[in-house]
Amino acid sequence: MYAESTPNPATMKFIADVMLISDGNTVEFVNQQEAKGNSSLAEALFNFPFVSGIFIASNFIAITKTDALQWEYVSEELKAFVLDWLQNNEVVVENIPEEREVEITQDGNKEVVSSAPQIKTDADKQIFELLEEYVRPAVESDGGAIDFQSFDEVTGTVTVVLKGACSGCPSSTATLKGGIESLLKTHMPEVQEVVALEG
Numbered sequence: 001m002y003a004e005s006t007p008n009p010a011t012m013k014f015i016a017d018v019m020l021i022s023d024g025n026t027v028e029f030v031n032q033q034e035a036k037g038n039s040s041l042a043e044a045l046f047n048f049p050f051v052s053g054i055f056i057a058s059n060f061i062a063i064t065k066t067d068a069l070q071w072e073y074v075s076e077e078l079k080a081f082v083l084d085w086l087q088n089n090e091v092v093v094e095n096i097p098e099e100r101e102v103e104i105t106q107d108g109n110k111e112v113v114s115s116a117p118q119i120k121t122d123a124d125k126q127i128f129e130l131l132e133e134y135v136r137p138a139v140e141s142d143g144g145a146i147d148f149q150s151f152d153e154v155t156g157t158v159t160v161v162l163k164g165a166c167s168g169c170p171s172s173t174a175t176l177k178g179g180i181e182s183l184l185k186t187h188m189p190e191v192q193e194v195v196a197l198e199g
Contacts, residue, residue, distance in 0.1 A: 001083040003075050006143035008169035011053075011064045012071055013143035014082050019059050020092040026057040026145050027093055028163045038095045041085050048081075050074060055144065055164030056093060062143035062164040123190065124151050127158055130187055135180055139166055146180065149197060156192030158184060172196070 004013045021027065029035040030053050032046035042054040045063065053064035063078060065071070086092070119128055128148045139146050144166030149159040160180070166172050181194040 001079055001086070003079050004143075005071070006062065006165035006169075007171045008064070008143070008165040008167075010067075010168065011055075011062050011143055011165035012075055012078075013060050013062045013165065014079055015060045016082075016086060017059070018086070020061065021056050021058065021096075024058075025093075025096055026055065026147075026163065027096055028055045028167075029053070034097070038097050039093045041082070041089070041092050044085065045078070045081070048074070048078070053164075053167070057140055057145060057164070060140075060143065061092075064165070064168075119148070121151070121153070123153060123188065124148070126188060127151055127184060127191070130184060131160070131180070134183055139175075142166070144169070146176075146196070151191075153190065156190055158191055158194045159197060160194060161197045 001014060001016050004015060006013050027039065027042075029039065029042045029046075032043055035042035035046060035054065039054075039056065041061075042056065045051050045054055045061075050065045050068045051063060052066050055062040055064075061082060065074065119125055131146065131148050135146055142165055144162065144164035146166055147161045147163065149161050151158050158181075160176075162169075162172055166175075176194055176196055181191070184191040184194060
């Protein structure tokens with residue numbers, strides 16, 4: 001087990017030498033209540049008063065902390081805790097929760113949408129596959145995920161959901177506009193813009 005910083009200064013990635021969740025699944029918890037019944041490791045990590053978010057994918061856990069303490073004071077303690085937990089427990093995620101609803105604001109009006117991908121058309125499928133092939137490996141290496149949400153064919157707007165280290169990351173806008181938007185526009189001229197929801 002080793003710890004690695006991410007582009008998001010509030011999030012650190014803890015990498016194990018075993019798979020923590022399989023089949024390309026990811027889970028994200030923003031509080032202990034969400035983790036309850038789904039991941040006993042995540043639930044236990046929320047007992048640390050400075051932990052504000054947990055994202056689990058493949059062989060790593062990305063932990064987001066509050067501003068109360070600096071990483072230099074807590075990273076070794078968290079690493080030791082996770083390592084000990086993994087040595088004494090076989091399952092990290094007992095239940096993969098349904099995608100939760102995400103609240104978005106457009107022109108001051110709140111709208112609640114499911115964060116599950118809405119793959120209904122060939123364009124949706126193509127965007128989803130481009131993100132899976134070209135974007136997912138890169139953002140997972142940074143401790144996060146960018147998941148396809150929907151594509152509005154009228155406006156050409158692709159909506160994605162930011163998770164883990166990507167959520168709240170200062171450089172996520174640059175990644176979104178400079179990287180993902182350019183990639184999608186190159187492959188699909190009908191794409192005009194990429195916007196993000198915070199997972």
